[in-house]
Amino acid sequence: MRLKYLILVSLAFLSCGNGKIDDQETKQILVPLADPYILLYDGMYYAYGTGADKGIEVMTSSDLKTWKRTANTPSGLALYKDDSYGEKWFWAPEVYSVNGKFYMYYSAEEHICVAVSDSPLGPFRQVEQKPMLEEEKAIDNSLFIDDNGKAYLFFVRFNDGNNVWVGELENDLMTFKKETMHHCISVSQPWEEVWPRVNEGPFVIKHNGIYYMTYSANSYESPFYGVGCATATNIMGEWTKYPDNPLLQKPGNLVGVGHNSLFWDKDGNLRIVFHAHHDINAIHPRNMYISNAGFKQVNGMDKFYIDPNYLTPVLDVVQ
Incomplete structure (x- = not known):
């Protein structure tokens, strides 16, 4: 008989206001996803992230x-390297x-790629097994579709440290209009x-006509890795x-968050998912955390x- 068990932990949002983890948390098996992303589809949450050697789980x-x-695939991964x-x-x-x-945007060998599936569980496959930008390395691609239906891809180039760019996509959601590629942000604040020199991990939403970009700065290896925000009234402008960046850095006992x-x-509430170092002494495996986000006057x-x-x-x- 298979015995299903859960390691007992307290999972409520912490009420002390500082994100402190209690002693029992050391017994948890955390979710080892770095650079995490969560999709809500048909009443189920799907999480993807960095962690597997041979693809994406x-x-x-x-x-x-x-x-x-x-993952409902022979490899046990949503995306397997052979695809x-x-x-x-x-x-x-x-x-x-x-x-x-379902379109998966990711990087492999420091080249940005996109793969497609009929299911959020995979298998995801590239139509053509080549990068979206063949001529240069880039990482951290993130899709944004504007109110008028135009699709844009935010991504990180290596032409001044790590810095964030955007480009418009063709209707296939796979092909860059290279003439539209536009620089967004580079390292510019003391923190x-x-x-x-790192600005990376861009993610953009639109609220009341304003574009809001969250991004991360400093090396992911640094305990001072953190999250900032930038805004624009024109996506190509x-x-x-924000002058008070970072908005998230070293919450509670976590370090290396971003x-x-x-x-x-x-319930329609805006959430943020991010990773942190395994603990204050070890970076890997980085683990996934979730918090609330939103807007205030x-x-x-x-x-x-x-x-x-x-x-x-x-x-x-499960055992």
Whole structure:
């Protein structure tokens, strides 16, 4: 008889206001997804992230608290390397449901790629096993579809450290209009200059006509990795960083927090998912955390915020 058990933990958002983890959390099996992304589709949450050596794995949850590895493929991965460009370094996946298909944007061997599936569980496959930009390395691609239906891809180039760019896509959601490629942000604030020159992990939403970009700065290896925000009124225009960045850095006992994405939960609340170092002494495996995000009025204007109190998801372990 198979015995299903869950390691008992407290999973509620912490009420102390500082995100502190209690002693029992050391017994948890956390969710080992770095650069995490969560898709809500047909009442189920799907999480993707960096972690597998040979591709991208997927986990599912009905409540954001407890997660299961659930890829319905021979490889056990949503994306397997044989169906993709590259042999290693499968990083930062994001999955979008568009016109009955699921598009996974990710990087492999420091080249940005896109693969397609009929299911959020996979298997995802590249139509042509080549990067979206063949002539240069790039990472951290993130899709944004504007109100007028135009699709844009935000991504990170290596032409001045790590810096964020955007380009418009053709209707196939796979092909760059290279003439539209536009620089968004580079390292420019003191908190970003710990080491090295890094602005990465862009994710964009639109609220009341304003574009809001969350991004991460400093090396992911640094305990000072953190999340900032920049805004623009024109997606191809100038982006302005919040003067009070970072909005999330070292919450509670976590260090190395960043490379987030945003999503709306089943109740319509805006959430943020991000990773942190394994602990203060070890970077890997990086683990997934979830918090609340949203907008509040400051001097008559909407201000994006991130709640420092976080939820610690765990794996459902089956013997």
